[in-house]
Amino acid sequence: MILKYLFSSDSEAIFSRESVVERLPSTKENLDKFDVSKVFEDLKSGEDGYVLVIETSPDIQNALSYDGVVIGLKLYFQFIQNGIYNFKIVLAGFEDKASFFEYCEYSNFLKCPGVEYFNLNGNHEDLGAQVSSVKLVNHNHALTRLKHVHIDHPSHYDSHHAITNEWCVFRWNNMFGWKSENVQGNLNQTLYFQYLDTLHHIREKFKKKKHKKPTTINGIENKKIVFIDDEYNKGWYQLFKKLFEVNSGATLVPFRDFDKCTTKQELISAIQKFVDREGEDTDCFIIDLRLHDEDYAEKDNTKLTGQIISKYIKDEKNRGNQIMMFTASNKVWNLTEALFKTGISAYALKESPELNLNREESYLLYCEFVKSLRECIRRSYLKDIIRKTEEVSEGLDSLQVNNLKAIGDLLLIHDSLTLDVVALTMLIIIENHCKNHFENIGIRGDTILRKKLTGMNYEDIKVIQKCEANRQDVTIFGFELSKNGSHSNVTDVKFYDKYKRREEIKPFVIPQPSDITLITSVLKYYHNLPEHICRKVVKLKYKRNTIIAHQGGDSEISLKDDILVLFHDVICKILSSK
């Protein structure tokens, strides 16, 4: 059995006759830096058991700090983590056991197997007899008892928020096999981390290489992401820079001026100015909920700085702006306020040391984060729609403005069914406009336009050529045939230059002005919209008529975001056209 005494030099004379004495520093400053691994390494060689007698308060001026107990805990963690169970830790102090229990924050340590208290008021020579027998410590029993020690996070993490940030940065960096940079608190050196490490084998889990996950996020290239988090410089910025910019081609713009603002109002004003400057072309805002110290005491969650900034971005700047709340708060009322009242797009959680210890949970939370980010980026077109709506609204009557606003509001709703309905509604608006306008085209003096669109359905190119030769005012729309030659799948309208050879194509002129003719002619010749837009309008009309109305076609209707943007553009253009 190896008997080792850990005492300050001031108490050395007491135990100088004893077996092995390791001097502990006698100032708290140095005790905080004391490296227990050296003591542990010295002991590892013994096979008959180890007994460590540790002075509870080596620094007399900081008697209530019980730094010896902290050192004892750290050694206990080392023993348990390394599978060494033939040891005993004896905490020795001049106070009685009751007093120790009353004042030592970690007094429950005494309830752990292999830990005892020795009151030095008695004859200290009894100590040798008391510790002579070392019983094997049961691993599970030790872990169960350690849970009752209640080691809280260090107080320099003045909030749960701060430690969660550092924890999450640490975990995510580990997940990618990256080194945590700028993590200021040295979390893994703290008693708290070592405690969790012992209970949950955190480090061991991250050592496994297979945990490394993909570090590229597809779909965010060339996108601009604004990051507003008071902890940005504690590892997040470096992590996101690597993840978003270096690996995924996006641009990351953090708000950096937290230190320049003292009051909450100053901070809010500074962030609002930053949003005014950077927000216009931003595809996604990542915002923390609590950005100022005052937020930690705030009872009204609508007054949290992150909520105030989010409301500013949505209500004052652009309802279509995409915001992801990235926060340590798992409170459902914060989530409800942010999602359903402020109207942010996503709410992603920073994992916390208490709740997210499972290795896979890091990955799952990260996946949720990526999914939310990509969704925000995908829907960033909404800000353009809302902006355009406001731009064109000035010259419109109130009914048209309300219709456009209603479309904008519906687009902000996430579900795909609503988006389909909105797209089809927009199509109806375009169709009606074109039909009405077709009759009115004559007003602008283009009297021949109607004539242009009448004629026969010609499939013979010679007839068309003849028709053209005789009537210079005929305009020809061509419709591409499907591969099997069926007309039912004709969806793609093309406009042919009169003077171009077109023997190789199969154009036809519709005998009466059909809906397609009306739409395409008004869009192209009256509103000067490019051919590809006319084609897309016709294509959706075809899909609606065949797939939705008659359940024909070979696939369900698929509306991509660009169609929504395009249709909204068309509507804005045709409505604002005088």
Place this chain on the structure above:
Amino acid sequence: MIYLVEDRKDRLSRLLKSGVPSGIEMLDMSEMNKENINDIISKIDNPTAILLHSSYTFPSDKSLTMKDVEGALKTIHPNIKIALFSGGLDNAIITERFVNINSADMYNRLPLFMDRYRETGECKLEILTYGISYIVNHLKQFQISAGRMLMNSQDREDWKKTLQKLILRVDAQITLEELHSEKQQLKDWLQDGLKKGEPPSKDIVLNQIQRLINKSQVS
């Protein structure tokens, strides 16, 4: 006079709900730079203690740090007590004239610290460090100190001398006014013991000190 140097006014209002306790003078160091530091510090009137935000940013001289200020204070006002507070600190570290402490802890304990200062004129950094437990910390300091002294005394012939030294140590180390009667009782008890043919043994003396602590806790 107790001075406070704090550039984070929001923290001040958040942590001191009832405002800055009376008797504290806010000190503005925004004009301070390396040229005028000694001049400004020498003009601080009758400083008993100064509470400094360790990450204070000096707008006039970015290279200036609180370490510079601390050094100048110690030189110009050698008797001053200094509390350096920071949000990035975990545990407090106290020495005779200096304490390094977490900001939130410091502000929480500041009213008690100032109450004591106003009532007695005593500037007890222990109150900033341990709050209401400063009396217990004070007694435990004595307990450890006395324990070490008695345990180190191996020579039975000198036991009476040791106990006499202990009485001197009681006088020197139990200095809080609140413990005046307990201190006197302990001294009386030790002196009575010395008068007996067989003075109280080491464990009896140490148990008596423990009883003193237990009693002070109750009171």
